[in-house]
Amino acid sequence: MRMMHTMLRVGDLQRSIDFYTQVMGMKLLWKREFPDGKFTIAFVGYDTMEEGTVIELTYNWGVESYEIGTAYGHIAIGVANVYDAAASIAASGGNVIRPAGPMGSGTRAIAFIQDPDGYKVELVEDSPLETEFYVTPLAEARA
Structure with missing residues (x-):
């Protein structure tokens, strides 16, 4: 077993991709739209998805913000x-x-x-x- 990814729901997918790639130095590893589910996901990370733990950025179409909650660290x-x-x-x-x-x-x-x-x-x-x-x-x- 291994850790694969952490998923974050984001309000603007391109803004988040830009932050994690341009500011944090990660690479965009994979991106796909799911029209039936009305969401798009992108994976970013420093390594490949097979070799490292990555971040999944999930954009639910039409949702611009989320309440992060008190359990997130x-x-x-x-x-x-x-x-x-x-x-x-x-x-x-x-x-x-x-x-x-x-x-x-x-x-x-x-x-x-x-x-x-x-x-x-x-x-x-x-x-x-x-x-x-x-x-x-x-x-x-x-x-």
């Missing part, structure tokens, strides 16, 4: 340098809602941005898993 994206990534995203027109810096309860550098539909995206300094987050490997925790 964020999408996390690993970056080599969170400070540089946040600065680049801001320079590209992205909305940085939490500047790059250490976590409040840890040392790992993070930042938060918000996409055009209001979804939060966390930028995490991409380094090996640290005990700060993962105290015990899952296999050992099950034993």
Whole structure:
């Protein structure tokens, strides 16, 4: 088994594709209209759909906005340098809602941005898993 994708409902598909490809540096991997269902989906990501976890952007025809809800948290994206990534995203027109810096309860550098539909995206300094987050490997925790 593997993680395949996260689906987000969006109010303007092209605006969201532009954000994730032009601001976040992803590639548009696949797009298809479903006239009978009155929706269009597009997949974006850094890798292929077969090799990586991607984001499915779903546009239900005629729906321009959604209430995100209190259960949604964020999408996390690993970056080599969170400070540089946040600065680049801001320079590209992205909305940085939490500047790059250490976590409040840890040392790992993070930042938060918000996409055009209001979804939060966390930028995490991409380094090996640290005990700060993962105290015990899952296999050992099950034993």
